[in-house]
Amino acid sequence: VPALPHPQPVQYKNVIVLDPxxxxxxxxxxxxxxxxxxxxxxxxxxxxxxxxxxxxFSVVVTRDSDPGDALPSDxxxxxxxxxxxxxxxxxxxxxxxxxxxxxTSSLTPSDASASRxxxxxxxxxxxxxxxxxxxSHDLSEALDxxxxxxxxxxxxxxxxxxxxxxxxxxxxxxxxxxxxxxxAVTDGAYQQSVAQxxxxxxxxxxxxxxxxxxxxxxxxxxxxxx
Amino acid sequence: xxxxxxxxxLWTLVCGCTLLALFLIRGCHQxxxxxxxxxxxxxxxxxxxxTNELVAxxxxxxxxxxxxxxEARVPLPQDPPLRARALLNYLLAQYSQENSAHPLKSxxxxxxxxxxxxxxxxxxxxxxxxDAEGGKVAVVNLNxxxxxxxxxxxxxxxxxxxxxxxxxxxxxxxxxxxxxLVEGEQRETLAGHSDLTRAYKAVDTSHTR
Numbered sequence: 001v002p003a004l005p006h007p008q009p010v011q012y013k014n015v016i017v018l019d020p021x022x023x024x025x026x027x028x029x030x031x032x033x034x035x036x037x038x039x040x041x042x043x044x045x046x047x048x049x050x051x052x053x054x055x056x057f058s059v060v061v062t063r064d065s066d067p068g069d070a071l072p073s074d075x076x077x078x079x080x081x082x083x084x085x086x087x088x089x090x091x092x093x094x095x096x097x098x099x100x101x102x103x104t105s106s107l108t109p110s111d112a113s114a115s116r117x118x119x120x121x122x123x124x125x126x127x128x129x130x131x132x133x134x135x136s137h138d139l140s141e142a143l144d145x146x147x148x149x150x151x152x153x154x155x156x157x158x159x160x161x162x163x164x165x166x167x168x169x170x171x172x173x174x175x176x177x178x179x180x181x182x183x184a185v186t187d188g189a190y191q192q193s194v195a196q197x198x199x200x201x202x203x204x205x206x207x208x209x210x211x212x213x214x215x216x217x218x219x220x221x222x223x224x225x226x
Numbered sequence: 227x228x229x230x231x232x233x234x235x236l237w238t239l240v241c242g243c244t245l246l247a248l249f250l251i252r253g254c255h256q257x258x259x260x261x262x263x264x265x266x267x268x269x270x271x272x273x274x275x276x277t278n279e280l281v282a283x284x285x286x287x288x289x290x291x292x293x294x295x296x297e298a299r300v301p302l303p304q305d306p307p308l309r310a311r312a313l314l315n316y317l318l319a320q321y322s323q324e325n326s327a328h329p330l331k332s333x334x335x336x337x338x339x340x341x342x343x344x345x346x347x348x349x350x351x352x353x354x355x356x357d358a359e360g361g362k363v364a365v366v367n368l369n370x371x372x373x374x375x376x377x378x379x380x381x382x383x384x385x386x387x388x389x390x391x392x393x394x395x396x397x398x399x400x401x402x403x404x405x406x407l408v409e410g411e412q413r414e415t416l417a418g419h420s421d422l423t424r425a426y427k428a429v430d431t432s433h434t435r
Contacts, residue, residue, distance in 0.1 A: 022418070026418070028378065029378030029417075029418060030378070037378070037418075043262070054383075068253055073414075079247075094377075094379030094380070094381070094382070095379075095380060096288065096377045096378075097288045097376075097382060098289070101379075101380055101381045103381075113299050122424070151290065151381065153291045153380075155380055155381075155419075155420065155424075156420060156424060157384075157385070157420065157421060158414065159274050160358065169380055171380045173379070219418050
C-alpha cells in the first residue's frame with residue numbers, strides 16, 4: 001500500500017511573502033514628479049528581501065519586476081495563500097502624512113477553525129485578524145524602538161481581506177521631525193531604518209509564534225510541530 | 227350680360243368659401259385652446275431656506291489617523307437623500323479649508339446619495355426587504371473629479387471613507403450599510419488603496435482605529 005502523502009503544513013515558519021503594491025499600468029501614488037509608488041515598493045521589497053534572507057527567512061515576492069499589465073489583487077492574494085507564510089507584508093509608499101502606517105484588515109475577527117470546509121474569499125482574512133493585529137503590534141514596537149513613528153490602523157485595502165495568513169499593509173510616509181524638514185520616502189537611509197525595524201519585528205514575531213524554534217534554518221516547519 | 231345661373235353659382239361659391247374660412251378659423255382657435263391646456267400650469271414652489279441643524283461631523287486627522295466627532299450647525303434640507311448629500315458635501319468641504327488636518331482639494335465631492343431598502347437575506351421569511359433587515363443601504367455616488375484628485379495613500383483614503391461613514395451613521399441611524407460609486411459606476415479603490423467594492427457597515431468610526 002503506498003504511503004499517504006504528508007499533509008501540507010498550515011504555516012511555514014520561515015516563509016515571508018512581500019507584496020510590492022501596484023505595478024504595470026497601476027503606478028500608484030505619485031511620490032515625486034519622476035518617482036511613481038510602484039518603483040519605490042519594488043526597490044524596497046528587494047532591500048527587505050536581502051535583509052530577511054540574512055535572518056534565515058525564505059522570501060516569496062508577488063512581483064520582482066514591473067509587469068506590462070497591472071497585477072490583479074486576487075492574484076497577489078493567491079500567491080500569498082499558496083505560500084502558507086508566517087506573515088505577508090503589503091508594501092506601500094505615500095507622500096502624504098507622516099511616519100509608517102500599519103494597516104490591518106477591518107474585517108471583524110472570527111474563529112478560523114469555525115469554517116471547516118471552505119473560507120469565503122471576500123472575508124478570508126477574518127480568521128487571521130487576531131494574528132495580523134499581533135504582527136502589526138510587533139512592527140509598531142520595533143519601529144518605535146528605532147525612533148520611527150508608527151500609526152496602527154484598520155483599513156480595507158486590497159488584497160488584505162483575501163489572505164489566509166497574518167497580513168499587514170506597511171505604508172511608508174515621510175519622516176516628520178519637530179522643527180525640521182521632513183525626510184522624504186525616497187531617502188535611502190530612512191528606507192534602511194524602516195527595513196531593519198521590519199526585519200527585527202518579523203524575527204520577534206517568529207519567536208512568538210514558534211517559541212521552541214532554535215535554528216534559523218529555512219526548512220519548512222509545520223505549525224503542528226509547535 | 228352674365229347669365230343668371232352663373233351669378234347663382236358665383237354667389238354659392240363665395241358663400242362656400244366664407245363658410246370654409248369660418249370653419250378653419252374656428253378649428254385653429256380650438257386647436258390653440260387644446261394645446262395651451264396641455265402646458266404644465268403647476269406653480270413653481272417658492273424657495274425655502276433650510277434651517278440650520280446641529281449635526282455631528284466625524285472629522286479625520288492625518289497626524290494620528292483618528293476620527294473625532296465634532297458638532298456643527300449645517301443648513302440641511304428635509305428630503306433624506308438630499309439631506310445626506312448636503313451633509314457629506316459640507317463635511318468634505320471642511321477638508322479643503324486652510325489648516326485642515328486632513329487636506330483635500332476643493333470642489334464638488336458627492337453627486338448623489340441613494341437610500342435603498344436593504345436586500346433580503348436568503349432564507350428570510352419576511353417578504354419586505356427593508357423590514358427583514360431593519361435598515362437602509364446608502365449608496366454614495368462620488369464625483370469623478372473628487373476621486374481623481376484625492377491624495378493617494380492607505381491612511382488618507384481610509385480616513386476619508388471612515389469620516390463619511392461615521393457622519394452618515396450619526397445623522398441617519400436608519401442607514402445600516404454604505405456603498406460607494408464613482409460617477410455612477412463601481413470602482414475598485416478611491417485613489418489606489420481604499421477598497422470601494424465592498425459594503426461598509428454604518429458604525430461609529432471614531433473607535434475603529
